[in-house]
Amino acid sequence: LIVALLIVLNVVLGSRQELKARASVDALSNLQVPQAKVVRDGTLQMIDAPDVVPGDIVTLEAGDLVPADGRILRSATVEVQEAALTGESAPVPKDAAVLPAGDVSIGDRTNMLFQNTSVTRGTAAMVVTDTGMSTQMGRIATMLTSVERTRSPLQKELDGLTKVLGIIAWVAVAFIVLVGWLRGVDLSDLLLLGTAMAISAIPTGMPAFVSALLSMGAHQLAEAKAVVKNLTDVETLGSTSVINTDKTGTLTLNQMMV
Helix, strand or coil: CHHHHHHHHHHHHHHHHHHHHHHHHHHHHHHCCCEEEEEECCEEEEEEHHHCCCCCEEEEECCCECCCEEEEEEEEEEEEECHHHHCCCCCEEECCCCCCCCCCCHHHCCCEECCCCEEEEEEEEEEEEECHHHCHHHHHHHHHHCCCCCCCHHHHHHHHHHHHHHHHHHHHHHHHHHHHHHCCCCHHHHHHHHHHHHHHHCCCHHHHHHHHHHHHHHHHHHHCCCCCCCCHHHHHHHCCCCCCCCCECCCECCCCCC
16 A cells, blocks of 8 residues: 555656646747738738748738748848857848759758748748748757657666665565475465565655655746756756757847846
C-alpha cells in the first residue's frame, strides 16, 4: 500500500507541475492574438493572423508583424527586422524585384517576407505563399520538436543507482533463501521474507522525493516569472555551465531604450 501511495504521489507531483506550466504557456499565447490586414472580396479586412491562408493579399506597414510567408507584390522603402529568423540584427531592405534563378539563401530573399518578422519601415503588400508549419519559422519549429529528448544526468544517475540496488537486493534475497532452505526453514516463510526484502530494497520514495525538489525549483522560477514546461529542465538548467546563443531576440530585443 505504501509503495502504491508513493508511486501515485510521484505521478501527481510531476503531472500537476507540467499541467500548470502548460496552462501558463497557453494563457501567454492567448493573451494577445496578432492581427493581419487582408484584402478579401475587394475590401480591406482586419482578421486574426492564424486565419490567414495561402493566396491572401496582406498589406503591411511599419510596426506590423508579418503573419505568414509571402511574395512581395509592391513596396515603398520597406525594411524588415529578421533577427528572429536569420540572427541579423540590422533591418533588411525588401522590394518586389525578381531574384536571379537558382537556390537563394533565406537572408538574400529580398522579395520575400517571412512569418514572425516585423516591419520597421515603409509599407508593402504581399501574397501569402505559406502558413503555419509550412513557413520558414514552422520548419524550424518542426526540427526542434523532432529532436530526441535525452535523459538528464540526474535521471541517468538515479537509473544506475536503482539497478545497483536491485542487483544487491536480489543477490541478498537469493542468499538468504538458500541458507534458509539448507537449514530446513519452511519454503512459504522463505518466500515471504524474500519478497519483503526485495520490496524494501527498492527506493520507491526516491522518485517522489526528487519530483518534490524539482517542483520546489520550478515554483521558485515561477515566482521569478519563468515558466518551466518540464520538471527535468530545472535539473538540466542547474547543471548548465555555458550557454551558446544568439543574443538578439534572446538576451536583447534590438531596441535602443533606457
